[in-house]
Amino acid sequence: MSEMQWWKNLLKSSSREKSPLEQEELPEILPVLPLKDAILLPGGNLPLIVSNPAAIALIKNLYDSGSVIAAVGMKRHTELQLASWENIYHIGCMAKITKVSPLKPNEISIMIRGIHKIALDEQVNASPGMTARVSYLSENLEADREVYALALSSREILSQLARLSFQNLDTVLSSLSRIKDPVVLMSATTTNLPFPVEKKQQILEKFSLQEKYTLLHSALREELEILELSSKISEKAKGEINNAQREYFLRQQLKAIKNELGEGAADLDDEVEELKKELEDKELPDEVKSEIDKDLKRIARMQPSSSEYVTIRTYLDWILDLPWTETTPDNLEIPAVEKILDEDHFDLKKPKKRIMEFLAVKKLKSELKGPILCFVGPPGVGKTSLGRSIARAMGRKFVRISLGGVRDEAEIRGHRRTYIGAMPGRIVNGIKLAGTVNPLFMLDEIDKLSHDIHGDPASALLEALDPEQNNNFVDHYLNVPYDLSKVFFITTANVIDTIPHALKDRLEIVEIEGYTLEDKLQIAKNYLVPKEIEANGLSGRNIVIYDESLEYIIQYYTRESGVRNLQRELASCLRVIASEVARGSEETFCIGKDFIFKALGPLKYLPESTQRTHIPGIATGLAWTPYGGEILFVESALVQGKEEMILTGQMGDVMKESARLALSIIKSMGNPIAQDHCMHIHVPAGAIPKDGPSAGVTIVTSIISLLTGTVVRDDLAMTGEITLRGVVLPVGGIKEKVLAAKRSGITNIILPKMNEKDLHDIEGSLTRDLSIHLVENIEEVLKLAFPETEPEHSVLMHHHQQELEKAGITPPARA
Structure with a gap:
């Protein structure tokens, strides 16, 4: 139908x-x-x-x-x-x-x-x-002349609504307009036309037919006026747009409606004016003002509902939120700054000295660009916390971002505004959070940056970390220069080898070495123990921790250059006390060896001396790792086999070359290996990769010990690269290696003569109980390794020298 x-x-x-x-x-x-x-x-x-x-x-x-x-x-x-x-x-x-x-x-x-x-x-x-x-309820539905007049006018309005396609009810409206009976017309129209329910209810509640028609006629007239206005708006909007732009057409209709209501674009104009005034108050640089003025003119011609309006408004909000001239005054009272730094961190003289130098120059010359430092050291030595302490001492805002695993250039320099969801990079975002143009900005773990198809973030940092360029740093999102020259940049790294050369060249490297036993003891007493007592809710309790107990935990429960694990072990001990206090105990707690064993369990690290055995073929070397210095053992053995050499213990290519070089030196001394035997060299801790040339002298010493049947001194450790002529060359990581030797109970250390310059960076207290021997050739090493006897190695060395002289080669000079 x-x-x-x-x-x-x-x-x-x-x-x-x-x-x-x-x-x-x-x-x-x-x-x-x-x-x-x-x-x-x-x-x-x-x-x-x-x-x-x-x-x-x-x-x-x-x-x-x-x-x-x-x-x-x-x-x-x-x-x-x-x-x-x-x-x-x-x-x-x-x-x-x-x-x-x-x-x-x-x-x-x-x-x-x-x-x-x-x-x-x-x-x-x-x-x-x-x-x-x-x-x-009864009603008066008698129709008089006024009712008939209202009914006639209502039918005319219904006909006009039908011509204007009111709610697409053309057929319905035409049918209603032909109803002659006023009562039926009123009931059918009120029941079936879509105007507000409140008006329909008012019509129902009225008693007389005249009152009902008065309300109905008014409602129909109002709908007709709205429809005529809508038709007028539609005709006006259609002349300004094409048929494909439906969304724009709707916005034009809204605009025309506002104009008819007298509202127009007044609200938008007020908003733009207010935005313009706020931007003028920001004292923006001229180049930024020029760019902002263009955006203000564009936004004034747009509708707030358009996506481009939202994009530009968000951008202008970023410009407003960024600090352009706001600064925090530096605390230039050097004694006060030094006191704050000492309160927060023990030792760390190098970075503290560099901060004092910066403040001294800043005091003499106010317009000074912020330095760009790189704290390099093992984990747990306080690099990140030192940055926070420096900010507190100088009175600057502190911002830290972690660069570990960052692989997208946009993380540093932001996304261009053409992308949906674009936003500035981490540097600009950090400046916004700080609210000043001179915060202390810490870029943590800069050595762990990576890169992929999205770009190289390390390259993006080149501009930000260059004092000659960062006064005009351009973030892709802002697209205007931003001055970073007042920012104090501090980066941190565990190693510098993985930092790209161009980036490393812009950084002032400040090395933070590992702590000695004495350092850790002072840090534990003055910093870690009070901090953990408060953290575990034990303030005011009777807790006694002896220095011997702290040394016991440091030596037998931790093995690190920093103090991170030491803090964890102290926290474990204090949590045991907290458990007792929570149960109602009020006694005085003394942390001794028995208590430590109860809280931490069996010893985690045995002294290195227990791993040394008094048998030939074992020598103790010194190694550097990203986590500090370590000692390592080189073991040699003669085994049956057709291979010339067997190397085990996850040696790297450079270390394998050192082993082959050592075997060649031994053979040149006139002691060839039997044809049915081969040399097996092993470096324990096979699960840990090892590489580098510094084990050369250790491998030679281990093989000589095996071949001569002479035991190497158990209080001696050595490091140094060896050449085919027996010359000992310099190596790196001297301070970390000396620390590892002292930590392991070594009293005699062999170092290359060419590393003598590195001993000046080591405090006298560190070498007080150590005997450091500087050598130039392998013969000096062997004399120190076998002092009690006159072993065969002297004969071997003499034979080696004679062979060199016969070949016309000058033997290496002796010390």
Whole structure:
């Protein structure tokens, strides 16, 4: 059936209705049907769709029994607002369900016909379906001349609405405009046209037909005026855009609506003016002002709802939030700064000295570019915390970003504004968080940067960390120069080998070596123990920690250059005390060896001396690692086999070359290996990779010990690269190696003569109980390694020298 035919049947049905009082009984209690966004008037027919399973069952029962219902409108009809006695109007219409048709599973279509106006006096039941006690209201539906005049005018308005396609109800409106009976016209129009429910309810509640028509006529006139205005706006907007730009068309409609209402673009203009005033107050550089002025002109011509407006506004907000001239005054009182640094960290003389130098120059020359330092040292020595302490001492804001694992250049320099979700890089974001142009900026773990297809972040840092360029640092997002010359940059690294050369060249390297036993003892007493006592809620408790106990933990429960693990072990001991205190104990706690064993378990590290055995073929060497110095043992053995040499213990290529070089030196001394035997050289701790040339003298000493049957001194450790002529060359990491030797109970150390310069960087207290021997050739090494006997190695060396002289080679000079 067509829409037109359906409306004709609906209106014919309405016009044929007799008096409701004559047709239906008037029950006292009626089931209530709440109507969402609809009102039913007596004589009107209202189609509804029902999808609630419980409501479907109830409606079918009422339809089958021919019962009447109370149809009332809901005051609020959001998804979360349920039908309740408080949420329904108490003036409604008694109605009857005239038709029920299934649409699809769990959904039906019904038609209800209004019969009589009613008032809901009180609620009888709330479930399973609401019922109410009702009373029947009389109305004056007599039509006079004024009513006929209003009805005629209403029909004309309905015809005009039909021509303007109001809500796409052209057919419905045309049908309504042809209804002659004023009562039927009023009921059908009010029930079926989509204007506000509140107005429909007012029409229902009025007593006389004239009052009802007055409200209806007013509502129809208002809808017609809005529709005519909308049509005018549409015609105006269509001349400014093309048909493909639907989104822009909607914005133009909104703009025209605002103009008709007298609002126009006043709010936007005010916003732009306010933004312009804030930017003027920022005292921006001229180049930045020029760029900002362009964006302000562009944003003034845009609608706030456009995506480009949001992009530009976000950019301008970043410009506003960034500090351009704001600074914090530096604390140039050098004694006060030095006192704060000493309060926070023990020792660390090199970095503290460099900070004092910077402040001294800053005091004499105010316009000074910020330094770019790189603290290099093992983990746990206080590089990051020292940066925070420097910021506190100087009175600057502290910003830290971790570069470990960063592989995208945009992380440093930001994304260009053409990308969705673009934002500045970490440096600009850090400056914004600091709120000043001269914070202390710490770039942590700079040696752990990586790169991939998204670019090289290390290269992006070249401009930011170059004092000659960073006064015009350009972030991709800002696209204007930003002055970073006042920023105090501090980077940290465990090793400098992985830092690209161009970046390393811009950094002032400040090495922070590992701590000695005495250093760790002082740090534990003065810093770590008080900090952990407070952290574990033991302030004010009677806790005694002897120096011997701290040394015991340092020697047998930690093996590190820093103090991170030491802090963990102290925290474990104090947590045991905290457990006892929580149980009500008030005793004095003494942390001795027995308590430490109870809290930390068996010893984790045995003294290195217990690993040394008094058998030939073993020598003690010194190694450098990113985590500090270590001692290592080189073991040699003759085994049957056809191979010339077997190398085990995860040696690297350079270390393997040192081993082959050592074997060649031994053979040149006139002591070839038997054909059915081969030399096996092993470096224990096979799970740890080892490399470098510094084990050369140790490998030679180990092989000589094996071949001569002489035991190497157990209080001796050595390091140095060896050449084919027996010359000992310099190596690196001297201080870390000396620390490792002292930590392991070594008293004699062999170092290359060429490393004598590195001993000046080692404090006298560190070498107080050590004997350091500087050597130039392997013969000096062997004399120190085997002092008690006159072993075969002297004969071997003499033979080696004779062979060199025969070949016309000058033997190496002796010390």
